[in-house]
Amino acid sequence: VQLQASGGGLVQAGGSLKLSCAASELSFSTYSMGWFRQAPGKEREFVAFVSWRGGSARYADSVKERFFISRDNARNMVVLQMNSLKPEDTAVYYCAARHSLYGSSDPALPGTYVYWGQGTQVTVSS
Numbered sequence: 001v002q003l004q005a006s007g008g009g010l011v012q013a014g015g016s017l018k019l020s021c022a023a024s025e026l027s028f029s030t031y032s033m034g035w036f037r038q039a040p041g042k043e044r045e046f047v048a049f050v051s052w053r054g055g056s057a058r059y060a061d062s063v064k065e066r067f068f069i070s071r072d073n074a075r076n077m078v079v080l081q082m083n084s085l086k087p088e089d090t091a092v093y094y095c096a097a098r099h100s101l102y103g104s105s106d107p108a109l110p111g112t113y114v115y116w117g118q119g120t121q122v123t124v125s126s
Contacts, residue, residue: 004118011122032107033050046060067080087125090124098114
């Protein structure tokens with residue numbers, strides 16, 4: 001199984017970026033997907049989640065109304081659209097997959113995800 005995250009980069013505050021995560025060798029439509037991020041010296045934190053069918057999405061309070069997660073099961077891909085970026089959004093962003101059997105259990109728990117991507121760096125300048 002591979003999760004390949006891409007789309008990171010350097011952007012000014014107030015700008016936008018779109019992160020993509022492509023899954024391979026995974027029964028993608030049976031896995032819910034999440035995005036996490038980790039800033040230097042900080043713990044990995046939950047950013048966003050989309051259920052296996054795409055019918056449910058959840059967000060960390062810090063990104064609500066700015067970030068939007070979506071998935072395309074036909075293309076085995078999940079996207080995180082990030083708008084109105086702030087310097088505090090600077091981090092390495094990781095996509096992760098957890099089996100649909102977890103249902104609606106807390107999506108913010110990293111331990112419920114079985115597969116992780118390699119991360120993509122997002123840097124927001126002030």
